[in-house]
Amino acid sequence: MNAAHAIEDQIRRMAPVAAPPEQQAQVVALSKALEGMAHPPRRRAPKCRLVGPNGEAVELPESVFYVLERVAEVLARGDSITVVPVGREVTTQQAADLLNVSRQYLVRLLDEGRLPFRKVGKHRRVRIEDVLSYKATRDKDRRAGLRELSRLTEDLGGYDVELK
Numbered sequence: 001m002n003a004a005h006a007i008e009d010q011i012r013r014m015a016p017v018a019a020p021p022e023q024q025a026q027v028v029a030l031s032k033a034l035e036g037m038a039h040p041p042r043r044r045a046p047k048c049r050l051v052g053p054n055g056e057a058v059e060l061p062e063s064v065f066y067v068l069e070r071v072a073e074v075l076a077r078g079d080s081i082t083v084v085p086v087g088r089e090v091t092t093q094q095a096a097d098l099l100n101v102s103r104q105y106l107v108r109l110l111d112e113g114r115l116p117f118r119k120v121g122k123h124r125r126v127r128i129e130d131v132l133s134y135k136a137t138r139d140k141d142r143r144a145g146l147r148e149l150s151r152l153t154e155d156l157g158g159y160d161v162e163l164k
Contacts, residue, residue, distance in 0.1 A: 099134070
């Protein structure tokens with residue numbers, strides 16, 4: 001499977017997409033070019049066209065231009081990105097994949113009421129906004145915990161003694 005097909009497959013599965021190392025320089029250049037286009041003295045996006053592999057061109061709406069600008073900015077930093085329609089419901093497996101946890105752990109979160117869900121027959125469905133909100137809160141709490149642990153370690157003189 002080539003890189004383009006792998007990326008298309010990741011998007012279909014809602015998996016995060018990252019620029020492969022061999023494309024990183026191109027993504028950085030694209031991000032800089034898009035940023036330069038979007039932020040001249042006027043604030044509106046320029047009239048842009050997307051040109052396909054066979055030379056066919058289609059005008060790029062301003063909203064799509066700004067999404068493309070944000071995607072390129074994130075990929076240029078070396079981060080991954082997931083594009084998901086707002087309001088979409090996902091399966092427990094998809095939600096677990098987005099949170100990078102097991103499906104069983106996610107089901108436990110749902111059963112404990114830590115994430116809202118609805119049932120469709122016997123299957124649980126979770127709104128993507130709820131998953132992403134939970135992830136943001138979890139990540140924020142983790143960072144705070146790590147800062148506190150680092151502070152406590154410094155206060156107690158940790159890492160000063162060499163282990164033998």
